Amino acid sequence: MQGSTVTDIKTNKLIDEKSPYLLQHAYNPVNWYPWNEEAFEKAKIENKPIFLSIGYSTCHWCHVMAHESFEDDEVAKLMNEAFVSIKVDREERPDIDNIYMTVCQMLTGSGGWPLTIIMTPDKKPFFAGTYIPKTSKYGRIGMRELTNKTKELWSEDKDRIFDSAEHISERIKEAAKNSPGDLLSEEVVELCFKQLSNSYDNKNGGFGNSPKFPTPHNLLFLMNYYRINKDQKALDMVIKTLDSMSMGGIYDHIGYGFHRYSTDEKWLLPHFEKMLYDQAMLTLAYADCYNITKNDYYKEIAEGILGYCNRVLLSKEGAFYSAEDADSEGEEGKFYVWSIKELRDILDDQELELLSRVYNLKENGNFKDEATRRFTGYNILHLKEKLSELSHDKYDDNLNNTLDKIRDTLFKKREQRVHPHMDDKILTDWNGLIIAALSKAAAIFNREDFTKVASKCADFFINSIEDNGSLFHRYCKGQWNILGNIDDYSFMIFGLIELYEATFNDRYLKKAIDLMNEQIKNFWDDEGGFYFTSSNEEEVLTRMKEIYDGAIPSGNSITFLNLLRLSRITGNTEYEEYCEKLQKAFSNIIKESPIAYTQMVSGILLSLSKSEEIVVVGDISSDEFKNYVSSIRSVCSPASVLVAKNTNESHPLIHEIADYTRYQDKVDDKTTIYICRNFTCNEPVTSLSEAIRMIGK
Template structure:
């Protein structure tokens, strides 16, 4: 019997793990390229555009059902020129066609399915499509046949529809500037979050329930400005509940992408780098406010996971781990009692079952059958510090540590979920920020070194390649940087500067911001998603929605304010004002959709605080002063250091006002300017802390 020879399609030369998953599909896939569109024109065929990512569960399902199916593939090859796009590689393409999908269907998600003309103008949009019609969804076979029929018989109508949709998209992406926003929109955002808050389980809304850390970061900023206890209470409850639920990996650490239920029990199991970064920021800030070491431990555990699993040999971080292993979602993470009996002794199993709520029949139900699966997800109903168990009162944590270590080693022997090993600049900017803030707040020099090595990888690449690129994979950089790459990396570099006081990182942040303004700025206000030097897909859009991660414009707003205050350059604040005005009207309508941007507005109207510490940055006195200043939660402050051991420090060039700030009486000296007014410099740490804590 002859073995069938698999013939690769045109994706064989790509680097993206997602595209490579489809190399041996019988569908004649093309990457997004001039060749594909020219082929569509010459053969007079519509384009079938499929957008997804390598750790997307329903992308895998659609691939198995349709793209690996000979019958479906033959129909597609006869009807379409088919293009595969990795949304994480080409967020510019994903953004514009996701906007189309949301406009036409009222919702969106991945896999994203678009059918369009060879001129890139869409006339059909959807998400997951089964092989045959079911669940009230048209199937791939029916959709393909119908498209072929319409293309052959009513092509003019399809082109008219595509033209109309394209014009609607261009109109929808325009924005009319408004006036600067203030406390009213901030209070409205807090009110909306309060109304959607789940007081029983933490988080917002019903289910599926996403961590959305920028909501929590806003609430902590709001608490700081208004001393509104409810804001902090919502954060604490949410972070407690998330870390006790199944969305948190109690064995290997890190957070899964979202919870399918309202109690944070049953997650969608993929682990994304951006989630780890943003959630770390939330736990770190909550520790900074409350001084509750539990939040510090969770933040450190997330970073331990990132360093152990996602860290590449280059010092940067991979993108994600899949939800699936061996073809089943979550198989890597769940446990049956039968399996646990072979691993643990009776006493250990009894303790694990009681603390982590395990059941013989399993502790979660199959969504389709509504029956218990026989498998368990480790989760807590109370924090370990609140559990009383006579037999282990003195050494409960030690006993559980031993059990978890046993399970971790056993789990490591399983087939691991697929690793998406591409390195994305934007997501690495976020993890640099998270590592840097944790390094500063927890006084962890090792975390600062990890952040520095990661940042150095990107800085070196910019010097070698003459600019910022979006993706590095298998030794190659590709795809020009977008607004998220610039803004998130600037965010990371500012945080890294404040953690290390290495002036080089501040210089790189300023240089990137100037380049971002040059290539992405719209004279009407705000930043386009793509550079003026790059391909335009339908139209250039300006993204402001703070979804799974904040938008590039929202992060840029905060970057502009912070750089203005660090450097003393008012031009950055002026750009920030224009940016805010550009989106003011849509933010006013629904501030809860733009919480990162509203955090920036809160920062812009709060009492600003510029703190410059002058002295020998390697001295114990200087380090003590810095650590004490950092112990005060103050999101409206910027922290600058001037090293008196350097005869001509770079900070003079970057922030020339520091030229005139020197040590007094040969002691570490602190200069504090607050709300555009400067205090007398002080050498007493206690005096400084009183001013900062006001």
């Protein structure tokens, strides 16, 4: 484009959007529209089908398809003639993504991103696929052929297309209905444990074969199962998996944090993008494992993850950005890998030899190109044994200090590289998860700095609710947009409950209850379960109810746990009634394959277990109070709840939230513990050792 200026470059309708993903496509020759009525009206007037492309800004194959087709003038010309084309950021509009991903899975048996849908102007789909190459190959139809074929069929056989679209839409509406069943029992918990045991990889940790996703809620279920049933096998699976992931290439040994998933079964070669939700859920898993084992290794990994989040993903507003891309300079993983030649220019011979031995680096590279199956010449740092377990016969006692120095050198060098693209939109649901993770880590590790970060993040969203009158899904470039979905509500409530238990600031608990009541009002289906979208939101084909616990748990699964905890904290039995209706709504589908719903089954496990409401009364700022709480946390059941009453306040808000606390006061002016179980309360105790003895008995 010699001689042109920025103002000469033609843009499409995406140029006014906020989403980083949509803006990536604003200069495509394809005449993209955002999802809005203007696009659908244009399709009706011009009598054209809709080409819907759904992806996200850090998606590698989304970039590939864009470079091959959407930036190609020839393909764009064909698309502009045949379609009205719409781009959707799946992270901005998960409601649209959920509907059409269901279509894709129904029609093709699989799904993924980029998600490609062709549909009628009234949003009814008749074609679904994922990545489509420019020309037909890999057994996939190409964009040129698909566009020409669709244009031909639309012109010559439109009635058949509309019949097909109508049939598919009816199938989707039918699939969205759920058939309520009975309450779930211990039988489904045991089946879930059995299915996880059967799919467990004894050699490498994790579940199933490649590609391997971290799926932390599997591990959280197993840790709850271990603590309640004392089955060592459950904990062994967790430990092996957490160890293998943190030693593998899926973990960033230089800058910390986890990549999205491993393309192989050994956790070596990752898909390099880093997602906020993975960091949050994995922090919860590592922190929980530390709480059980008291092994500092898991604390170090959890703190490393949060260190990455605070350093890289934290915005000036105090909330967290969504993700870092897998690609930089047009190549996946380029930011993270090292050649021996480059390392020779950075390190001395002794340092390079030590790094190569410890982190398994090879002259020709230590991983193969997936397409050619040849070594790439590049290395991914990974361990075959923990640093603490390396033989002292092979390494001197100063090993850790030397490695710290080398990693610091590499980190500073890596910072000079072109960084992966940052998706700087702020999503409410994922921030709810990181608030929960920061709060849990703060409580377990006694890290007040984590509490401060979590509180500032939570305050950002609480203030937005007060300003906007409702919870919104996305904040980007100074603007809130898109009404909150069930994940936004459930994950934020989850985060606020965890933040309350970390700080005992009643305001966070009160806001969690307010949001829970609003969620019930706007999302509850009288036949059972919560819709993904609010009753105030646009309906796309039909309102869906999500229960599958995939890369992250479903909103319904997290809501079940929220309701259970709030009922026990507040004494409000209505929340427990919603719990019963919620599990009945999905019980038939969960019983078929509980391994697909481990977060929900984890909630069922806790609901069936003995619980205790533990109220600590005293000066919450005192060292004695903090010591009592810390000790209680380390021994109480995951099914229990911890409540505090601050005697420094003349009119504690907790009285309004949990009326039973009005009558619980200090005894002999000492920090006092009240332990209640099975609707019965024991005599209050002031002795910590006595309280520890009573808990769980």
